[in-house]
Amino acid sequence: MVQLLDGKATALQIKEEIANEVRQLTAKGMRPPHLAAVIVGNDGASQTYVANKEKSSHEVGFTSSVYRFSENTTEEELLRSIEFLNNDPDIDGFIVQLPLPKHINEQHVINAISPDKDVDGFTPINIGRMVLGEDSYVPATPMGICTLLKRYNVETAGKHCVVLGRSNIVGTPIANLLSRKGFDCTVTICHSKTKNLAEITRQADILIAAIGKPEFVTADMAKEGAVLVDVGIHRIPDETKKSGYRIIGDVKHNEVDTKCSWVTPVPGGVGPLTIVSLMENTLKAYNRHQK
Ligand code: GUN
Numbered sequence: 001m002v003q004l005l006d007g008k009a010t011a012l013q014i015k016e017e018i019a020n021e022v023r024q025l026t027a028k029g030m031r032p033p034h035l036a037a038v039i040v041g042n043d044g045a046s047q048t049y050v051a052n053k054e055k056s057s058h059e060v061g062f063t064s065s066v067y068r069f070s071e072n073t074t075e076e077e078l079l080r081s082i083e084f085l086n087n088d089p090d091i092d093g094f095i096v097q098l099p100l101p102k103h104i105n106e107q108h109v110i111n112a113i114s115p116d117k118d119v120d121g122f123t124p125i126n127i128g129r130m131v132l133g134e135d136s137y138v139p140a141t142p143m144g145i146c147t148l149l150k151r152y153n154v155e156t157a158g159k160h161c162v163v164l165g166r167s168n169i170v171g172t173p174i175a176n177l178l179s180r181k182g183f184d185c186t187v188t189i190c191h192s193k194t195k196n197l198a199e200i201t202r203q204a205d206i207l208i209a210a211i212g213k214p215e216f217v218t219a220d221m222a223k224e225g226a227v228l229v230d231v232g233i234h235r236i237p238d239e240t241k242k243s244g245y246r247i248i249g250d251v252k253h254n255e256v257d258t259k260c261s262w263v264t265p266v267p268g269g270v271g272p273l274t275i276v277s278l279m280e281n282t283l284k285a286y287n288r289h290q291k
Contacts, residue, residue, distance in 0.1 A: 203223065
């Protein structure tokens with residue numbers, strides 16, 4: 001029988017834990033943690049993500065600010081604003097929502113973020129620390145996946161974990177985290193040049209779909225009893241919905257789920273945990289800054 005890795009319920013629980021901690025801080029007269037977000041342009045999905053981060057910040061009692069820049073902002077202007085955020089003592093952490101417009105070099109922008117305020121864990125320093133197993137800010141999506149696996153006591157030691165996708169944000173860090181002590185998986189990373197993909201994914205005890213293609217994973221690609229983590233978030237036009245769209249993932253859930261032991265639903269799986277992980281990183285940044 002398939003069981004749900006319920007991201008929505010888990011996120012609610014963790015948010016309550018964070019809110020409690022913030023209430024204790026402010027009761028002592030301390031200021032609440034402050035998360036800032038930088039967004040460039042009008043990409044619909046990015047606007048939604050940033051709005052959700054702002055909403056969650058308020059729910060846990062954080063101060064939240066959003067810095068909005070037009071689509072034709074220059075790289076220099078953006079770098080200046082990052083310098084400002086790096087030096088503002090009232091801001092504990094900030095994120096620059098990706099993707100950025102084509103004329104801006106994303107790596108230049110990420111490299112300009114102070115590792116101390118990099119609550120997305122995207123800077124080379126934090127990624128390096130993570131790979132070395134040192135204390136760092138871990139990127140929110142892989143951190144959220146780890147939290148779900150831990151909170152549901154999913155067995156990982158010695159399991160074969162196949163990661164579909166090698167992005168800097170998800171595939172590469174989750175492969176590293178699950179191979180390390182504590183999770184102890186044997187990890188295979190698959191990507192666009194992988195040969196005999198289904199043959200490999202069928203060997204997965206834990207299959208992480210982070211490939212960015214709607215309903216890419218079909219029933220023939222999954223092993224009976226697999227743990228299935230779907231990182232995909234795609235908007236598909238749907239006139240029956242008030243919003244005009246519905247959200248689907250990287251997995252064809254109607255045919256794959258029944259084969260699995262555990263699955264993350266879409267929506268309500270990895271997504272809510274991603275946001276909550278960002279809140280956890282912000283609280284960590286705050287606690288570091290109070291010391
Ligand atoms: N774009 C997609 N996912 C993310 C994320 O976790 N952080 C940022 N900053 N941008 C994203």
